[in-house]
Amino acid sequence: MTASPVLSVRKLTKLFGDRTRPEAVNVGVRGVSFDVEGGEVVGLIGESGCGKTTLGRCVVGLQKPDDGHIVINDTDLASLSPARMRTFRKAVQIVFQRPETCLNPRMSVFTFVKQAMRNFDTVPRGHERARMIELAQLVGLKEEALDRFPHQLSGGERQRVAIMRALACEPSLIVLDEPTSALDVSVQAQVLRTLKDLQREVGTSFLFISHDVAVVRYICSRVMVMYLGVIVEEGPSEIVLGHPVHPYTQALLAAAPRITPKPGPHPSLKGELVLADVGPGECPVRARCPMAHERCRTAPPVTQLPEGHRVACWLAADAATDGPISIQTPSKKVPQ
Incomplete structure (x- = not known):
């Protein structure tokens, strides 16, 4: 008996329009279906504006689809009440393109990540510091960075904090939305190595959204190509990107x-x-x-x-x- 996929998307649709011009429909997601297996890293590539980020935001529940089903760990998100949805959010987390927009400038790294742990009761009270040191080592941060504020960190360190916060929730799936595009090339390489090591050690599934083919080739085992909200080609990375x-x-x-x-x-x-x-x-x-x-x-x-x-x-x-x-x-x- 095969295990169910961590993420199963079926006929997902999300379109955006202008209320004053009903005929003007913007690109979103149109009838997309795919699975992400446990421990799998799936890439999603396409031109800017093709619907990649909309798909990612629908998967984590930040946008409500117009139609279709999103099933995570055998649970259909559409069947969840707001109260259950809040509890269920620990199963899927997102890392945004620009980490400075999602980090609280008034909180130290320790306070910020501890809040995520408290939200989902992933660590007993009083043991947060020890767990955070373990996570910091996983993502390549020094322990002293835990007591700093976002403005005291470099771009690469801030992105590592965002990844650490996602891991602190102990999710089954992490959606990474252009996680390296705002970083310098040398810092990109460091963060990508961190993500690859993390995936090997932790085994969390990744949906990796990017327009950078080289990055997707490096980190993803499977890739989907999106155009105007639909998947036009998908398969193993070495086949889709090589042939x-x-x-x-x-x-x-x-x-x-x-x-x-x-x-x-x-x-x-x-x-x-x-x-x-x-x-x-x-x-x-x-x-x-x-x-x-x-x-x-x-x-x-x-x-x-x-x-x-x-x-x-x-x-x-x-x-x-x-x-x-x-x-x-x-x-x-x-x-x-």
Whole structure:
């Protein structure tokens, strides 16, 4: 008997609109489904504005979905009353992009983290200091940092405090929303090593949201690629990032800076992320895809490829039916 996933998301939808203009719907999350297993690190990548953060905020309960189900440890969040939701929050925590916005400037690190421990009764009273020293060692902080205030810490130390606070709640899942993007490159490397060591030692599941492909490649075992609120490709990191099938994933990886550029032509996308450009029932990438075909006016099926690789693209459906095809040769372009 296999264990249930730590996180199970089914047909999650969250859209944002303008009350004065009902037809103006902004990008959110549109019918997303996926699982995160125990001890797994899953990456979520895509352009800015594609819905990554909205998905993360829905998972931790900071935003209420319009539709769908979020199940954590076999508990559906939609079934919880506000009182039970407060208690249940210890199961899933979030680390934000900018730690200075979530740390209380009037509290020392010790007081701030102790408050989290008290909220969820994770440590007996009087034993908080000992437990906090253990957590500080886990995240690479010195003990003297516990008595400092946020303004006395560096950016990397503040992010470590945010991670330490999340761990103090003893969660099953931590959502990391761009946890290194606001840090210097050298500090990024330190925090990433800390996260990788933590995951190995503690075994907590991570949902790692980022636009940095190199970071996701380093820390994640599985990756999902999001475009306009839907998952267009997912699978093991070495497959999706090493041998992408979806034209959007290819273009995303081609845009990442490289010391030595790859030879030959690179797929590219024109224009911006605009949900209004997507017609009813069509592939969301069609308006920008260099390989768009007339059949892309119908949404492609999700094709299951070997080794857990899933792609929502007609090219993948062709590959599964007829064998490997060249996806670098543009097909007939659809009139825009």
